[in-house]
Amino acid sequence: MPARMLFAERTxxxxxxxxxxxxxxxxxxxxxxxxxxxxxxxxxxxxxxxRLDLFxxxxxxxxxxxxxxxxxxxxxxxxxxxxxRANHLKxxxxxxxxxxxxxxxxxxxxxxxxxxxxxxxxxxxxxVTAGHCIDSQTRCDTTSFVFDYGYLDxxxxxxxxxxxxxFQCKSIIAQEHDDVSQSDFAIVKLDRPAIxxxxxxxKKDGIVSTxxxxxxxxxxxxxxxxxxxxxxxxxxNAAEPFFVANLDTFGxxxxxxxxxxxxxxxxxxxxxGESDFQFVGGCTKSNICTQDACRGEDVTRAPIFADYLxxxxxxxxxxxxxxxxxxxxxxxxxxxxxxxxxNFQHDGEIAAIGIKIKVEHSYPGDIxxxxxxxxxxxxxxxxxxxxxMAAKKDEDPRTRPPVVMEHTFGxxxxxxxxxxxxxxxxxxxxxxxxxxxxASSDTGTLQSIELKVKTYLP
Numbered sequence: 001m002p003a004r005m006l007f008a009e010r011t012x013x014x015x016x017x018x019x020x021x022x023x024x025x026x027x028x029x030x031x032x033x034x035x036x037x038x039x040x041x042x043x044x045x046x047x048x049x050x051r052l053d054l055f056x057x058x059x060x061x062x063x064x065x066x067x068x069x070x071x072x073x074x075x076x077x078x079x080x081x082x083x084x085r086a087n088h089l090k091x092x093x094x095x096x097x098x099x100x101x102x103x104x105x106x107x108x109x110x111x112x113x114x115x116x117x118x119x120x121x122x123x124x125x126x127x128v129t130a131g132h133c134i135d136s137q138t139r140c141d142t143t144s145f146v147f148d149y150g151y152l153d154x155x156x157x158x159x160x161x162x163x164x165x166x167f168q169c170k171s172i173i174a175q176e177h178d179d180v181s182q183s184d185f186a187i188v189k190l191d192r193p194a195i196x197x198x199x200x201x202x203k204k205d206g207i208v209s210t211x212x213x214x215x216x217x218x219x220x221x222x223x224x225x226x227x228x229x230x231x232x233x234x235x236x237n238a239a240e241p242f243f244v245a246n247l248d249t250f251g252x253x254x255x256x257x258x259x260x261x262x263x264x265x266x267x268x269x270x271x272x273g274e275s276d277f278q279f280v281g282g283c284t285k286s287n288i289c290t291q292d293a294c295r296g297e298d299v300t301r302a303p304i305f306a307d308y309l310x311x312x313x314x315x316x317x318x319x320x321x322x323x324x325x326x327x328x329x330x331x332x333x334x335x336x337x338x339x340x341x342x343n344f345q346h347d348g349e350i351a352a353i354g355i356k357i358k359v360e361h362s363y364p365g366d367i368x369x370x371x372x373x374x375x376x377x378x379x380x381x382x383x384x385x386x387x388x389m390a391a392k393k394d395e396d397p398r399t400r401p402p403v404v405m406e407h408t409f410g411x412x413x414x415x416x417x418x419x420x421x422x423x424x425x426x427x428x429x430x431x432x433x434x435x436x437x438x439a440s441s442d443t444g445t446l447q448s449i450e451l452k453v454k455t456y457l458p
Contacts, residue, residue, distance in 0.1 A: 045288050046231065046246035046290070046291050046294070049107065050230040050248050051108075051220065051226045051228045052228065053150065053224065053227075054224075055151050055153045056227075062264065063215065063227050066259065067150060067225050068147065068198070069147075069194075069197050069199065070118060070119070070147070070218060070225065070256070071119045071127065071147045071149075071167070072115035072117075072118060072145075072146050072149045072219035072225075073145060073255065074143070074144050075116070075142060075143065075144070076142050076144045076168070077142070078092035078114065079092075079144055080092075082160040087163050088161060090160045091149075091158065091160060092114065093159075093222070094112065095109070096108050096109055096111050096221060096223060097109030097110065099221075100284055103280070103283035103285045104283070106284075108223055112223070113222040113223055114158075114222045114223075115219050115222035115252055117129055117130060117134075118219045118252060118256040119133070120200055120217075120256070120257040120266070121194055121197055121199045122187075122199050122200060125189055125191075125192060125194065126188070126189060126199070126309065127167075128202075128269060129185075129186050129255030130184050130186065130269055130270070130271045131175050131183070131184040131185050131186045131271075132271070133186060134172060134186040134188055135186070137171070137172060139169075140170075140171065143168075144168060144169075145167045145168075145190065146166050146167075148161070148162075148165050149165075149225060150225030151224050151225075158224055167192065168191040169188050169190065169191070170188070170189045170191045172187070172189075172415065173308060174305070174308040175187070176304075176417065181240075181241055182298070183241040183304055184269070184271040184272070184298075184300050185269055185271075185304060185305045187305055200257060201264070202302040203265055203266065203302040204302070205303050205306075206303065207238045207243075208233055208236050208243055208260070208267050208301070210232075210233050210234065211232050211233060212260060212262075213229075213231075213262055214229070214231040214232060214258055214259065214260065214261055215227065215229045215258070215259040215260075215261040216228050216231070216247050216248075216253065216256050216270060217257055218252070218256025218257070219252045219256070220249060220251070220252050221250040221252045228247065228248045228249070230248075231245050231247040231248065232245065232291075235296065241304045242298045242300050243298075243299050244295075244296035244297065244298055245296060246289075246292070247270065247273075247297045247299075249270050249273060249297055253270045254271055255271075256269070257269070266302050267299065267302055268299035268300050268301045268302050268304075269300040269305070270297060270298075271298050271299065273296065273297035273298055312351065312456070314457065315457045316351050316454050316455060317348070318452060318454045318455075319427075319453055320450060320451070320453075321451045323449045323450075324448045325447075325448070326445070326447055326448060326449070327447060328446045329443070330359070330367070330444055330445060332437050332440060333438070333439055333441075334436070334437060335436060336436070337437065338434070338436075338446060339372075340432065340446065340449055341430055341431070342432070342433065342449065342451050343429075344428060344431055344453065345428060346428060347428050347455070348426070348456055348457070349424045349427070349456045350425050350426070350454070351423065351456050352410065352411045352453075353371070353410045353411055353419050353451075353453055353454070354410040354411030354412050354450075354453075355369070355381060355413075355450070355451060355452075356409075356450040357369055357407060357435065357446065357449050358404070358406045358446075358447040359404075359447060360403070360405075360444050360447055361402060361403060361405070361437075361443070362403065362442040362444060363442035366384075367383060367384045367435060367437060367438075368383045368436045368437075369381045369382065369383070369384075369436075370434040371433055371434075372432040372433075373422050374429025377421060379416065379418040379421065380418060381409040381410070381418075400442065402444060411452050427453045427455050433449050433451075
């Protein structure tokens with residue numbers, strides 16, 4: 001299995017029981033788990049195999065145009081300067097058939113497998129993918145987004161790509177990969193606008209109906225662009241952040257745009273699905289299901305991420321309130337915590353909020369932070385567990401040295417979905433930041449707080 005496929009997409013494709021014999025024990029030992037606890041591999045076909053290359057005569061020109069706004073996610077280290085082609089980057093890849101030990105009758109055997117996930121443009125420099133594909137700033141920093149990685153004709157040379165088609169991940173705007181709700185999406189800002197490409201239209205509200213005709217465009221197993229129609233919505237429960245469809249998708253399709261085939265509007269993001277491979281007769285073959293059989297493929301609904309892309313073109317200003325030198329003891333293992341009042345004197349409707357706290361604590365991972373708006377609405381911001389493991393939990397807390405740590409939630413920091421509840425409310429008033437120590441033994445103090453509020457100009 002190619003290393004680039006292990007980079008991220010292995011986290012969300014289930015592997016059939018027999019096919020696990022094929023995969024190495026080291027991969028199985030290290031593979032993260034998908035929602036529901038099952039690792040996932042590469043391909044599931046419902047009914048006929050509907051996957052097509054872009055040059056196929058069955059692909060309408062309108063779909064090729066949509067494909068121009070989709071990208072494959074590659075490890076940046078797999079792209080190096082091509083000395084034989086000016087302004088091109090070589091693409092490190094493996095022959096698909098070899099990478100997965102596929103049976104001779106499997107399609108696309110000779111094509112390169114180069115990426116690990118898919119994505120699509122929703123703004124000039126804004127791209128959407130699956131949350132498990134870009135799950136940290138480190139992943140963002142080491143990922144490239146490559147457009148036009150597909151066969152416009154049967155002889156297209158994909159051993160290298162124009163550097164102008166390669167974009168970097170500048171930052172994560174919002175990201176969710178929730179094992180409970182099963183919401184799975186990421187919105188990233190690219191390093192520059194993709195000025196020659198048209199952002200895709202996406203559904204902003206409402207629930208897709210059962211039976212709706214679907215089309216998926218993406219990069220299965222890191223292959224060149226594939227278009228697959230002939231699918232429908234099988235289940236659409238309004239209480240869930242995803243719907244289920246019988247799409248013909250591979251592992252690398254995670255992050256692919258799933259379109260309403262009739263309106264060409266994005267209905268959602270392909271994120272997970274059925275067991276995929278079978279090991280038969282000494283080689284690996286695709287798992288085939290009838291259109292109505294097997295579990296189906298899960299698609300995060302477009303309105304789930306659309307809320308983060310609401311455009312308000314009004315000019316804004318930023319005001320910052322700093323409270324330093326607090327040195328306030330944080331009660332140990334006490335749910336009431338310590339509340340610090342912040343008297344914010346700037347008027348205006350809130351556009352975005354950031355909270356930076358600085359603590360000195362022998363185990364900062366114990367610290368949980370909440371924010372209370374002047375109207376009483378309280379937002380749980382999260383813990384510092386992911387941002388500081390400097391202290392080891394098995395150390396004796398009586399001798400463990402304190403750690404000084406700063407962490408920012410919201411604006412210019414870790415995205416917090418709940419903060420969006422405060423948008424367009426008034427900024428002026430008495431805010432409260434509540435800092436709680438949620439475990440015993442370790443102690444520390446709250447050193448400082450910075451409240452940054454971006455408001456719309458009148």
